Amino acid sequence: MKLKKFLISLLMITFAFSSIAEEKVLKDQNTEFSVYTGMFDFSDDGKKSNLIGFQHQNENLNRDTFLGNLSPITGFLFTADNAGYIYTGVQAQYKLGALNLTPSFTPGIYHEGDGKDLGHLIEFKSELQISLDLSKTSELGFSYNHISNASLGDKNPGANSYMFNLFKSF
Known part of the structure; x- marks a missing residue:
């Protein structure tokens, strides 16, 4: 009788752990990473610079x-002129078949390095991204953003940038 209770208990524990593991795998597939590159402040001939960036999104928190x-x-x-912007914010995603339209808003901290002086440490990035589903776990996209300090500083020149994005979900 004790062996039977032990085996039933073991089976229940195994089932519980396998269910938790399966749920974790499904949740983990909702994590998306994006790598992008483009031109920082392309509209300012004197201060435009190449850029590269990385972004993380977790659909479990939507x-x-x-x-x-x-x-x-x-x-x-980061830009080729050693400027950097670290941000966190929110995005919405609207699916139109295989096409995705993704607006976002992200406050962040900007360091000008040898790049453009945007007028303040705190800057806000508004972005619109268009991407195409390549597979269930990959997208290729293009985005445009504007970074501005919303007149927090004495000057607010802003920066307009465009990027090419590659997305991968895990």
């Missing part, structure tokens, strides 16, 4: 709102 499905994002970018 929320349905009146604006659509919103999810948090975190990332950073």
Whole structure:
């Protein structure tokens, strides 16, 4: 009788752990990483610079709102002029078949390095991204953003940038 209870208990524990592991695998597939490159402040001939960046999004933290499905994002970018921007904010994604339209808003901290002086440490990035599903776990996209300090500083020149994006979900 004790052996039977032991085997039933062992089976239940194994089932519970396998269910938790399967749920974790499904949740982990909702993590998306993006690598992007492009031109920082392309509209300013004197201060434009190549850029590279990385962004993370976790769909497990998304929320349905009146604006659509919103999810948090975190990332950073660096320019060839040693400027950097570290940010965290929110994005919405609207699927139109294989095409995705993704607006985002991300406050962050900017360091000018040898690049453009944007007028303040705190800057805000507004971005619009268009991407195409390559597979269930990959997208290729193009994005445009504007970084500005919303007149927090004495000057607010802003920066307009474009990027080519590669997304991979895990």
